[in-house]
Amino acid sequence: MTEQLRESLSALMDDEANELEVQRLLGQLGEDEALRQTWVRYNLARSVISGQPVGRLNLDISQQVSAAIAADVRPAVGVWQRLSRPVASLAVAASVTAVVVFGGQQLYQAGDPGAGAAAPVAATGVSAVGFVNTLGAVPLRASYGNQTMPELQPAAHTAYRELARQRMYLYMQEHAEHAALNSPQGLIPFARVPHIEE
Amino acid sequence: MVSTARSLFHALTFVTTLSACLVAAPAALATTCSETDAVALGWLAKMSRSYRELAYQGVVTFQRGDDLQVMQIARSVESGQTHELLTRLTGQGAQVVRAGHPLDCTHPGQQLLQLGDQLPASGCGIAEFYRFQVGEGKRIAGRLAVRVGIQPRDMYRYGYILELDRETGLLLGLSTLGHGDQTLERFQFADLHYGDSVAQPRDVATVHPARHPHPDVPDGGPALTAPWSVNWLPRGFTPTDSVAAVNARRTFTDGLAVFSIFLEQLPRELRPGEGVAREGSTTSYTRGMSLEGQPILVTVVGEVPLNTARMVADSVRLVR
Numbered sequence: 001m002t003e004q005l006r007e008s009l010s011a012l013m014d015d016e017a018n019e020l021e022v023q024r025l026l027g028q029l030g031e032d033e034a035l036r037q038t039w040v041r042y043n044l045a046r047s048v049i050s051g052q053p054v055g056r057l058n059l060d061i062s063q064q065v066s067a068a069i070a071a072d073v074r075p076a077v078g079v080w081q082r083l084s085r086p087v088a089s090l091a092v093a094a095s096v097t098a099v100v101v102f103g104g105q106q107l108y109q110a111g112d113p114g115a116g117a118a119a120p121v122a123a124t125g126v127s128a129v130g131f132v133n134t135l136g137a138v139p140l141r142a143s144y145g146n147q148t149m150p151e152l153q154p155a156a157h158t159a160y161r162e163l164a165r166q167r168m169y170l171y172m173q174e175h176a177e178h179a180a181l182n183s184p185q186g187l188i189p190f191a192r193v194p195h196i197e198e
Numbered sequence: 199m200v201s202t203a204r205s206l207f208h209a210l211t212f213v214t215t216l217s218a219c220l221v222a223a224p225a226a227l228a229t230t231c232s233e234t235d236a237v238a239l240g241w242l243a244k245m246s247r248s249y250r251e252l253a254y255q256g257v258v259t260f261q262r263g264d265d266l267q268v269m270q271i272a273r274s275v276e277s278g279q280t281h282e283l284l285t286r287l288t289g290q291g292a293q294v295v296r297a298g299h300p301l302d303c304t305h306p307g308q309q310l311l312q313l314g315d316q317l318p319a320s321g322c323g324i325a326e327f328y329r330f331q332v333g334e335g336k337r338i339a340g341r342l343a344v345r346v347g348i349q350p351r352d353m354y355r356y357g358y359i360l361e362l363d364r365e366t367g368l369l370l371g372l373s374t375l376g377h378g379d380q381t382l383e384r385f386q387f388a389d390l391h392y393g394d395s396v397a398q399p400r401d402v403a404t405v406h407p408a409r410h411p412h413p414d415v416p417d418g419g420p421a422l423t424a425p426w427s428v429n430w431l432p433r434g435f436t437p438t439d440s441v442a443a444v445n446a447r448r449t450f451t452d453g454l455a456v457f458s459i460f461l462e463q464l465p466r467e468l469r470p471g472e473g474v475a476r477e478g479s480t481t482s483y484t485r486g487m488s489l490e491g492q493p494i495l496v497t498v499v500g501e502v503p504l505n506t507a508r509m510v511a512d513s514v515r516l517v518r
Contacts, residue, residue, distance in 0.1 A: 007505075010505035011505060038512070160472060160473025160486070161474065161475065163495070164475040164483060164484040165473075167497040168475050168477065171482075171497060172480070172499060174458065174460075175449065175457075175458040175499045175500060178439065178449040178458060179449075179451075179500075179501070182306060183455070183456050184245060184249065184360075184369055185369065186249060187271065187282055187296065187408065188269075188385055190406075191284075191286075192480055196292040198404055
């Protein structure tokens, strides 16, 4: 797989590929196993977000991929659409944290015997998914009488988005320590840290 | 609580001067440079040098979307060492201090920019990855500026507009440009004075001494139980520091952009997926995956486009 193809593939995932790149990809996907595998991996991550079952990506989907890409040929995303992209808020409010607890729990695979236990991750020193700043929070299964009600959970993509936001909050200062020594702006990267800790 | 920043500088000098400096610059690139590239690289090298050697103080604005921060920056040079102070004047009353940083200590990102001093022996440096335009700049903080426009040659990095002091080369302003030249983030001086700073006591709640990573001393941060590798990086990116193979963080720079990768080992399987958060020029990309049968959460945080973060995260592997 050439660097250029990989680049186009990534652009396609972000709706930033132009028509020429899409055509080139269509031509290559049928022949290039590595390219197909990369596409499958990218989509595996993406399909979970859109709520599709993961299993179908295990099939040989080169035909489907071609069809999907062909269907994806459309005019470049307009500037208004880009501008309307919501700006992520860095505020980790209590309510958001609560969502993350449920979200993080939801992301764990069903049927895993460990599910539900807030086991700390040894050696990493970083809290496990969904357990940042949530001391004492325990996921609950809502019930009404004897009848178990479905859990009220956000979709997986919401949970992952909250994880990304939470990780930005968690890691920004550590990142700034290195950016401050390796980019031209001096200590300015620390301005990106939501709350500077001593 | 320390009464003045100056005394804090002195207190911290002792600790931080013990740290030595970082690794050699990457191998020179054998390309011929266009005249425009050579001029721009010359300015970037001058900028990098002036940042190290000049003493100044001023007020800086930092804007991302609707959010505007105002900060005071002070930098002084004394006995071959620099002292640097950033004080938030809005929002959190926090101060970041870098004291006793040796003048001859240059980190990989700065070394990449200073290659412009050694043209043409050093090849074309970051002109391999960026296109340049040099023109007349605006007046910033009362100083006339030279404008260096920087466009990425691939889609793995952002573009920039740098405004440099025409006289000293100091970086007076910087805009980060995303897709379609949309401004993602901008900082610039509102007020600037050259010369040793007279730091004034401020109503500061938090004082954070900036860290100085050392090549031979383990990071001391979180670690995984197994070593891991990053199997794809955009061209021109190099590690900012050397870390143990099990260290949970790695950071890379091309001289202008910086991103860090963080790994977390999870106690149990996670539904595979990805999530993105953006703030100004910063992308936070989190990906849940299974590596060698182990559930791992990979997060890329940095001033790079989403596709860069995704492709880097996709290439992370545990080493058996």
